[in-house]
Amino acid sequence: MAYVLGLDLGTSALKGLLMDEIGTIVGSATADYPLIHPASGYSEQDPNEWLKACESVFEQLSATVLDFGQQLAGISFSGQMHSLVVLDEDNRVLRNAILWNDVRTTTQCERIMADFGDELLAITKNIALEGFTLPKILWIQENEPELWAQVRHILLPKDYLGYWLTGTMHMDYSDAAGTLLLDVAKKEWSQAITEQFNIPTDYLPTLIDSSGQTGTLNRPLAEKYGIQQEVKIFAGGADNACAAIGAGILTVDIGMVSIGTSGVFLSYEDQQLPTYQGKLHLFNHGIKDCYYSMGVTLAAGHSLSWFKDTFAKDQSFETLLAGVDTIEPGAGGLLFTPYIVGERTPHVDSQIRGSFIGIDTSHTLTHFAKSVLEGITFSLKDSQQLMETIAGKTFGKIVSVGGGAKNSDWLQMQADIFNSEIVCLEAEEGPGLGAAMLAATGLGWFEDLQACSETFVNYRPGATPNPQNVEKYQKIYLVYQKVYSATKVISEAFGDES
CATH class of the missing domain: 3.30.420.40 (ATPase, nucleotide binding domain)
Structure with missing residues (x-):
């Protein structure tokens, strides 16, 4: 063969x-x-x-x-x-x-x-x-x-x-x-x-x-x-583009969230180019005459790694995140913004810095860990919201890849915050799989990438939205969106002093 x-x-x-x-x-x-x-x-x-x-x-x-x-x-x-x-x-x-x-x-x-x-x-x-x-x-x-x-x-x-x-x-x-x-x-x-x-x-x-x-x-x-x-x-x-192909992001109703050191929320665009006016990246796709849009969170997984290394260095990620499912959405009134190295989407701002908002004496390490996961996911939702409001998109399914797909509690958080079914890849091979699919299609093994995807890409269940949590997160997200403007002047003042 x-x-x-x-x-x-x-x-x-x-x-x-x-x-x-x-x-x-x-x-x-x-x-x-x-x-x-x-x-x-x-x-x-x-x-x-x-x-x-x-x-x-x-x-x-x-x-x-x-x-x-x-x-x-x-x-x-x-x-x-x-x-x-x-x-x-x-x-x-x-x-x-x-x-x-x-x-x-x-x-x-x-x-x-x-x-x-x-x-x-x-x-x-x-x-x-x-x-x-x-x-x-x-x-x-x-x-x-x-x-x-x-x-x-x-x-x-x-x-x-x-x-x-x-x-x-x-x-x-x-x-x-x-x-x-x-x-x-x-x-x-x-x-x-x-x-x-x-x-x-x-x-x-x-x-x-x-x-x-x-x-x-x-x-x-x-x-x-x-x-x-x-x-x-x-x-x-x-x-x-290859990561999207390898994840089967080949129709407008499927999105992809990728959480590595940085984070990406990506969407397929057909021949009708939306007008994002630079608020999202818009590039030609690896699929002929099609496009994809994406927003970037500069410190996605990096925020979690920083938090662990700073406050729980001797714990594994599994230990650190154990118990986040026992805490209600909103981490007991604690909000985290993942701007620890600046931000890209929707705020192109190299000076903004991260924050924990709402700290009180009831908060434990687990509350902080949950707020970090929620803050990263809220930041990626900023990109999803731009796609929905500007281009009128509706995501029936979102493919989660990277570190965010390895923790079942985080997957549930994504389903609730994005208000969409979350699926994961059976075998997550990243952009290399997309590259192999391009070669297979180029050789004529398949009529097109869609047909190739049916053979090369397989999913496993991730999480489905909990309606009660969806409603709670919709309200919390509105508060999260206010943190950037509330802390921007403070971050700039500290930047001027350094």
């Missing part, structure tokens, strides 16, 4: 997921690589480390899956969004990649929005934030002009890995949408943006659908791992 390989190029590791034609996981492999922090707020990576990691994944799979070399038919990718890779005219990497979580570009973002903000929003459907690629390009122009003079190619991480495997340079629409250089509606590089910021359009790669073929695995690499047959390579997608 033939295999597809989904390569998920993340921030800390490359993960390979090998699957067969009926959606069975045949093998998996992971190879780590280091982050580089040359200065405060800087986050970089050596692209050569990604290539070494890819060879390691190939070596692991060829050693553990006996017919890997004979049955591998296709490869596709999921990649960390926004991170900038620049090459010279000989296709050599000029500097470390500047990653999505690098925040050195505040000045560039302010200039973009002041000089071109309305036009940028109209074209890209997003506002300029430090994570995006365009501000990173401007930073190089301004701070490394001699290096910029050598630049001839601009890529994102997975596309550089794709170039190394095939010798061709492409970028899919879902990743291109995160550069702030793509006309999202027209699906082409924006001449207005590239001219405004002096970026030659021929520095940008050929655009292609996520399941489009970019080439075949180069022969020297194939022969190294005993691969005799032609292996087709497909463009792949941005990590959030």
Whole structure:
């Protein structure tokens, strides 16, 4: 039986997921690589480390899956969004990649929005934030002009890995949408943006659908791992788009909540583009001619980890959260806002800081733990509410993935706060599964991603809303929404003092 390989190029590791034609996981492999922090707020990576990691994944799979070399038919990718890779005219990497979580570009973002903000929003459907690629390009122009003079190619991480495997340079629409250089509606590089910021359009790669073929695995690499047959390579997608595909987010009535270090609330959008006016991110999907919207909570799981490490360092998460189900919604009048590193949605505010509101002598550690879980979930509900009020969405089902799907009490909280059925994935493989599905669809194993999803994606029950708790949380959420404006001035005052 033939295999597809989904390569998920993340921030800390490359993960390979090998699957067969009926959606069975045949093998998996992971190879780590280091982050580089040359200065405060800087986050970089050596692209050569990604290539070494890819060879390691190939070596692991060829050693553990006996017919890997004979049955591998296709490869596709999921990649960390926004991170900038620049090459010279000989296709050599000029500097470390500047990653999505690098925040050195505040000045560039302010200039973009002041000089071109309305036009940028109209074209890209997003506002300029430090994570995006365009501000990173401007930073190089301004701070490394001699290096910029050598630049001839601009890529994102997975596309550089794709170039190394095939010798061709492409970028899919879902990743291109995160550069702030793509006309999202027209699906082409924006001449207005590239001219405004002096970026030659021929520095940008050929655009292609996520399941489009970019080439075949180069022969020297194939022969190294005993691969005799032609292996087709497909463009792949941005990590959030691939995570959505791997979670079956392929219709407008299904949402996804992902709680990792940060948190994401994501929704499928069809051909009718909503007008979120920058309040939510809006990107091209890995599904042809479709889109997805998403809101971000900067410190979702990070808030819980911080709370545990600070106040219950010697306890496990299981011990810390035991008993939260015995406390009524609202944690006895205690509210937590997860703004401990600033916030993204719906408040683009780097200075706002988190808070516990309503502390009294009756509150125990368990009350505080419950309020942290509720606060994280309320923050993600902010994104859900924007989708419902602006785009008129109704979510019949929400797929919960990440840390929030591992605790049954938290799942019930999500069902009650989101007022929606919560389901989880039988096998949570993340963006790598979406990448494998793109390869399977590109090979023609399935008519489209919807058909592929029926074979590759399976759910298990999570939680259903408790009507009494839903009513309580609706009232508490209205109070939660007032905390931001009530603490904004205080946070800014402390920020000015520091």
